Amino acid sequence: MPLQGEYMGMMLTVDDVDRENREFFSWCDKGEFRLQRSPESGLLRYPPTTACPWSTDREYEWVPVEGKGTVHSYVEVHHPIQPAFREKVPYMILLVDLDTQKGEPSEHEALRVAGNLVTADGEFVPPETIGSVGIGTRVRMVFSKVADGFSLPQWTVDEDAEQPEAPWRYPQE
Amino acid sequence: MTLSSVSDVDTSSPKHLRGRYAIAGVGETAYMRGSEYSTRSLATWAVKNAMEDAGLAPGDIDGMLSYSGNDSVFAPFVAGDLGIRLNFYMDVHGGGSSTEALIGIAIGVIEAGMCKTVAIFRSMNGYSQVRIGGTGARSAVPINGDQIHHRAYGWQSAGQMFAPTFLRHMYDYGTTPEQVAAVKVAHSKHASNNPKAYYKNRLTVDDVVGSRIICKPLHLLDCCVETDNATCVIVTRLDRARDCRNPPAVIQSVVGRCCKPRIDMHYQHGPISTVAGHYAKDILFPNAGVTPEDIDLTGSYDAFTFTTMLQLEDYGFCKKGEGGDYVSSGIIELGGKRPNNTSGGHLCEGYTHGMNMVIENTRQLRGQVDDSCPVGPDGRKQHTYDYSEGGCRQVKDVELTANLGWAMPGTGSAMIMTKDAR
Numbered sequence: 095m096p097l098q099g100e101y102m103g104m105m106l107t108v109d110d111v112d113r114e115n116r117e118f119f120s121w122c123d124k125g126e127f128r129l130q131r132s133p134e135s136g137l138l139r140y141p142p143t144t145a146c147p148w149s150t151d152r153e154y155e156w157v158p159v160e161g162k163g164t165v166h167s168y169v170e171v172h173h174p175i176q177p178a179f180r181e182k183v184p185y186m187i188l189l190v191d192l193d194t195q196k197g198e199p200s201e202h203e204a205l206r207v208a209g210n211l212v213t214a215d216g217e218f219v220p221p222e223t224i225g226s227v228g229i230g231t232r233v234r235m236v237f238s239k240v241a242d243g244f245s246l247p248q249w250t251v252d253e254d255a256e257q258p259e260a261p262w263r264y265p266q267e
Numbered sequence: 268m269t270l271s272s273v274s275d276v277d278t279s280s281p282k283h284l285r286g287r288y289a290i291a292g293v294g295e296t297a298y299m300r301g302s303e304y305s306t307r308s309l310a311t312w313a314v315k316n317a318m319e320d321a322g323l324a325p326g327d328i329d330g331m332l333s334y335s336g337n338d339s340v341f342a343p344f345v346a347g348d349l350g351i352r353l354n355f356y357m358d359v360h361g362g363g364s365s366t367e368a369l370i371g372i373a374i375g376v377i378e379a380g381m382c383k384t385v386a387i388f389r390s391m392n393g394y395s396q397v398r399i400g401g402t403g404a405r406s407a408v409p410i411n412g413d414q415i416h417h418r419a420y421g422w423q424s425a426g427q428m429f430a431p432t433f434l435r436h437m438y439d440y441g442t443t444p445e446q447v448a449a450v451k452v453a454h455s456k457h458a459s460n461n462p463k464a465y466y467k468n469r470l471t472v473d474d475v476v477g478s479r480i481i482c483k484p485l486h487l488l489d490c491c492v493e494t495d496n497a498t499c500v501i502v503t504r505l506d507r508a509r510d511c512r513n514p515p516a517v518i519q520s521v522v523g524r525c526c527k528p529r530i531d532m533h534y535q536h537g538p539i540s541t542v543a544g545h546y547a548k549d550i551l552f553p554n555a556g557v558t559p560e561d562i563d564l565t566g567s568y569d570a571f572t573f574t575t576m577l578q579l580e581d582y583g584f585c586k587k588g589e590g591g592d593y594v595s596s597g598i599i600e601l602g603g604k605r606p607n608n609t610s611g612g613h614l615c616e617g618y619t620h621g622m623n624m625v626i627e628n629t630r631q632l633r634g635q636v637d638d639s640c641p642v643g644p645d646g647r648k649q650h651t652y653d654y655s656e657g658g659c660r661q662v663k664d665v666e667l668t669a670n671l672g673w674a675m676p677g678t679g680s681a682m683i684m685t686k687d688a689r
Contacts, residue, residue: 179421229434
C-alpha cells in the first residue's frame with residue numbers, strides 16, 4: 095500500500111517502491127526526524143536520496159537528528175497557487191539550517207530543511223507572528239499528520255532559544 | 268572519502284566549432300492572450316515565419332527540436348504539416364534554459380552528420396491553456412514522492428521556488444527592491460519601442476515597488492507576463508547560412524543546462540544567492556575567446572527582475588554582490604553601455620521560455636530590429652537611434668551578444684553570437 099493522504103486539499107502519495115521517501119515520512123509520523131547517513135562518508139543528507147553525494151555510497155542508515163536550527167531564508171506568500179492555501183495567506187515557507195552538520199562538508203553547505211511556519215500545535219500562524227520571523231530566527235521542528243504512518247516536518251518558533259533582536263526581514267515593510 | 272569535484276568544468280578541449288554554426292532564420296507568432304490557436308497551429312505559424320526569414324523551403328529543413336512541459340505539440344506533426352521530411356527530431360522536457368541547450372544539440376547532430384539544418388521551436392498557450400504562473404491545471408496535478416518536500420508546503424510556482432535565493436541576495440549584499448525594479452523599468456522602455464510587445468507602457472520604479480506583493484520580494488510587476496505564442500530559430504552550418512536571405516548570427520559558444528550541485532534541492536549547496544551562471548561562465552567565455560567586457564548586448568532571462576540581475580552578476584558583468592548597482596545604473600538601458608533584453612523580454616514582450624531573447628539578439632546583430640523606424644527604398648530599416656518612447660531600439664554597431672538562459676537558480680544555459688566577419 096502506498097502512503098497516501100489528503101493534506102491542504104492536495105492528494106499526497108508516496109509509492110511503495112519509493113523506499114527513501116517512504117521511510118523518511120514514516121519516521122516523521124513517529125515524531126522522529128531522521129536523515130540518511132552514509133556509512134562510508136559519515137555525512138547526513140536531505141532530502142531523501144538514493145546515494146550519498148559525497149561518496150556515491152548507496153548504503154545508508156536512518157539517524158535521529160535534532161530538529162533545531164536557524165532560518166537561512168524564507169518565502170512569504172501573499173498570492174497563493176493551490177486553492178486550499180487561499181485561506182492561509184500570508185503564509186511562510188522557511189528554509190532552515192539545521193544545527194547538525196552546518197558548514198559541512200564545505201563552508202556554505204548545510205542541511206537546509208523546508209517547512210511552513212506553524213504554531214506549536216501545527217496550525218498556520220497569524221500575520222503578527224509572520225512579521226516577527228526572518229533570517230536568523232531560531233526554530234524547532236513539529237510534525238503535521240497527513241495519514242496513518244505519514245507526517246510532514248514543519249517549523250515553529252523555538253520559545254526556549256535565545257532569539258536575535260531583529261531577525262532580517264524583507265526591507266519594504 | 269573522496270569529495271566530488273562538481274565545480275570543475277572542462278575548458279581545455281579544442282574550440283573547433285567556434286564560428287562554424289549560425290542562426291540562419293528566426294520567426295514568431297504574435298504575442299497574445301486568448302490566442303484561439305492550438306499549439307500545433309502556433310508552432311506551424313512560427314516555423315513558417317522562420318523559414319521565410321531564412322528564405323528556406325520545406326526541403327531545406329531536415330531536423331527539428333522542441334521543448335515543453337507537456338504543454339506543446341510534437342515536432343514531427345509540425346514538420347508534417349509544413350511538408351518537411353525529417354532526418355532527425357527530438358522533443359525534450361524543459362522550459363527556460365532550453366533554447367541555448369537545444370541550439371548546442373542542433374550543432375552536435377549536424378556535426379555528427381545526422382541532418383543538415385534544424386528548426387527549433389517553442390509553442391505554448393502560456394496564458395489560455397497551461398498557465399505559466401502555475402494556477403489552474405498545474406496546481407491540480409497529484410503530488411508524488413520527491414515533490415512532497417516542496418509542494419505540500421504551498422511552495423510550487425517559479426516565484427515561490429526562487430524567492431529564498433532572491434531574499435538571501437538582499438540579505439547577503441544589501442540589494443534593494445528599488446534597484447531590482449530598475450530591470451522592469453529598462454525592459455518596459457525597450458518594449459515601448461517594440462510594436463509586437465504585449466505590454467508597451469513605460470513604467471517607473473515606483474510603479475513596480477508600489478504594485479501588490481505576490482510573494483516577497485516579488486511584486487506583481489517584478490514578474491513576467493503570461494502569453495500565448497510560438498517562436499522558432501533555425502540552426503545550420505555557417506557556409507549554408509551565408510546562402511540564406513538574411514545575414515547569419517554566428518554562434519561563438521554555447522552552454523546547455525549547466526547546473527549547481529544537487530539541483531533536486533540546490534539550496535543544500537550555498538551560497539544560495541549564487542546561481543548556475545557562476546559555473547556556466549567558465550564554459551561560455553573561454554569557448555568564445557572573449558570576456559564580459561567585450562559583449563555589446565545581453566539577453567539575461569527575465570522570468571523575474573531578480574533573475575536578470577543575478578545572472579548578469581554571476582556571469583561577471585559586474586562584481587559579485589553589485590548586481591543591484593549594475594542594473595540600476597542605466598547600463599542595461601538602450602543608450603547605455605550594454606543594454607539587456609532590448610525587445611522587452613519576458614517582462615514585457617511575451618513569455619516564450621527564452622527563445623524571443625535569442626531572436627532579438629539575432630535581429631540586433633543584423634542591424635534589422637523590428638522597431639517603428641522607417642523602411643528605406645532598399646527595404647532595410649533606417650534606424651534613428653532615438654530611443655525615446657515609440658522610437659528606435661536598434662543598438663549601434665553590435666558585434667557581440669550574450670544570451671543568458673535561466674531554468675532556476677541551479678540551472679542555466681548561455682550563448683555568445685557575433686556578426687559574420689565576411
